Amino acid sequence: MGEKIICSGCGVEIQTENEGETGYAPPSALKRDIVICQRCFRLKHYNEVQDVSLTDDDFLNMLNQLSVKKALIVKVVDLFDFDGSWLEGMHRFTGGNPVLLVGNKIDLLPKSVKRNKVINWMRRQAKEYGLKPVDVMLMSAESGEGVMETAKAIDELRNGGDAYVVGCTNVGKSTFINKLLKEFGAGEEEMITTSNIPGTTLDMIDIPLEDGKTLYDTPGIINHHQMAHLVSKKDLKIINPRKEVKPIIFQLEEAQTLFFGGLSRMDFKEGQKQSFIVYMSNELHIHRTKTEKADELYDKHAGEMLSPPDVEDLKSFPPLQMKEWKLPSGKVDIVFSGLGWVTVSGEGSVIRTHVPEGVHVTMRDSIF
Ligand code: GDP
Numbered sequence: 475m476g477e478k479i480i481c482s483g484c485g486v487e488i489q490t491e492n493e494g495e496t497g498y499a500p501p502s503a504l505k506r507d508i509v510i511c512q513r514c515f516r517l518k519h520y521n522e523v524q525d526v527s528l529t530d531d532d533f534l535n536m537l538n539q540l541s542v543k544k545a546l547i548v549k550v551v552d553l554f555d556f557d558g559s560w561l562e563g564m565h566r567f568t569g570g571n572p573v574l575l576v577g578n579k580i581d582l583l584p585k586s587v588k589r590n591k592v593i594n595w596m597r598r599q600a601k602e603y604g605l606k607p608v609d610v611m612l613m614s615a616e617s618g619e620g621v622m623e624t625a626k627a628i629d630e631l632r633n634g635g636d637a638y639v640v641g642c643t644n645v646g647k648s649t650f651i652n653k654l655l656k657e658f659g660a661g662e663e664e665m666i667t668t669s670n671i672p673g674t675t676l677d678m679i680d681i682p683l684e685d686g687k688t689l690y691d692t693p694g695i696i697n698h699h700q701m702a703h704l705v706s707k708k709d710l711k712i713i714n715p716r717k718e719v720k721p722i723i724f725q726l727e728e729a730q731t732l733f734f735g736g737l738s739r740m741d742f743k744e745g746q747k748q749s750f751i752v753y754m755s756n757e758l759h760i761h762r763t764k765t766e767k768a769d770e771l772y773d774k775h776a777g778e779m780l781s782p783p784d785v786e787d788l789k790s791f792p793p794l795q796m797k798e799w800k801l802p803s804g805k806v807d808i809v810f811s812g813l814g815w816v817t818v819s820g821e822g823s824v825i826r827t828h829v830p831e832g833v834h835v836t837m838r839d840s841i842f
Contacts, residue, residue, distance in 0.1 A: 479504065483514025494643070495527055496693075523651045523679050523691050527643045533695040534567065537640075541569035546632040550641035550650065553577040553592070553612070554715060556599060557836050558700045558811040559645045565605045574631055575600055575607035576624055578646040581614040582715050587842050595841050615650035625654055628689070636688050638678075643694035644702070651691050655681065699834035700812030701737055704791060709782035713737070713813055715755040721817075724750045724762060731768040733761040736780030738810050738829045739772070739794065741765045745801075745823025753807075754814030794828040797835060801825065805840035817842070 479488040486497040488509055497511050516522045528536065540547065547568050552559040556577075565573065577596055580589075593610045600607055611627055613620030628637050641647045679691040696703075702710055712735070724732060726742045732750065733739050735758050742750070743765070752760060761780060763771055772794075777785040799808065801823045807815040808827060811834040818825065819840075827835045 481511040483510040527696045528693045537567035545636040547573045548639045550576045550645045552645040554582045572608040575610045577612045580612045581617045615646045638690045642697045702812045712757045722752045729765045731765045735782045736776040741826040743824040748820045751817040792831040799825045809836045
């Protein structure tokens with residue numbers, strides 16, 4: 475693109491390459507006299523919000539702006555990727571403002587799991603990250619479960635003030651806001667507008683509340699440690715579960731390995747025979763083999779039998795890096811950021827994980 479084109483809605487520079495990123499407009503939009511980015515287009519024509527991503531600096535800047543305001547912070551996380559969607563260090567930037575923690579995508583967790591157990595687990599996790607939320611809610615923005623309850627909690631906890639909804643991209647923030655807009659029937663005349671975040675080029679979306687206060691939808695931030703950045707859009711559909719995840723139980727012996735597509739691998743290096751419970755998308759192919767054959771298998775079959783990634787994506791796929799874990803007492807989850815987790819127990823057992831460079835693996839108290 476030669477000359478810079480500016481969105482006449484929010485002032486951001488227009489680009490036509492990366493959908494979902496700041497300033498995207500389809501190439502056909504450039505033919506119009508007045509060019510606006512896709513985000514502003516949707517807001518204007520469909521009264522529909524769409525999340526876009528900020529750079530890390532802009533995001534911190536935005537959070538800093540929140541710390542000087544008196545408002546309720548509504549922090550949305552993805553329950554299927556709790557750690558990957560957490561936004562670490564956020565509490566340092568939100569000042570003394572109360573934080574309502576909302577776990578979205580509850581529909582993906584097995585139905586048999588008690589909701590209270592998930593809420594208590596979220597409180598414990600939040601505490602480990604240094605955050606003490608005023609309350610914790612569960613919802614599925616997509617199915618509608620818990621959405622009204624969450625809206626009610628926001629209304630009570632904001633105490634007559636404003637509320638800011640924050641979260642990293644893909645947690646379902648736009649789905650949630652759009653659901654609220656539909657439920658509350660925000661019509662054309664109710665004027666959803668945008669306001670500027672000082673120091674950034676991006677706007678927040680302001681949704682008027684009955685008492686004259688505002689619910690602000692803030693832009694998200696991309697979480698770089700997730701697997702999602704390494705696969706194509708087509709493969710994202712495979713690794714992002716769309717339906718309730720059915721756990722798969724493997725009884726593994728020492729020196730056995732599980733491949734999660736060709737994206738990651740887990741070796742049971744040492745320990746008594748035990749169960750490995752995999753919580754990942756039902757569409758993802760899991761392959762079990764002997765550890766001694768695993769390297770060769772990967773060299774020969776990555777991109778085909780072990781996919782995603784496909785042959786094309788494999789060319790730019792980072793090499794897998796190994797990390798060793800000694801299991802503590804109790805049940806733990808080994809979490810592959812953006813892919814899911816494996817629940818294991820067996821104090822003293824040794825496990826090795828192999829993930830592409832840059833993707834995080836963490837160990838946490840088991841969610842169930
Ligand atoms: P945002 O980037 O935070 O605004 O996220 P979106 O609202 O665009 O949602 C990201 C993806 O998650 C989309 O594919 C949604 O369909 C999906 N999604 C959002 N909410 C839910 C939910 O409650 N359950 C499930 N299963 N998927 C959801």
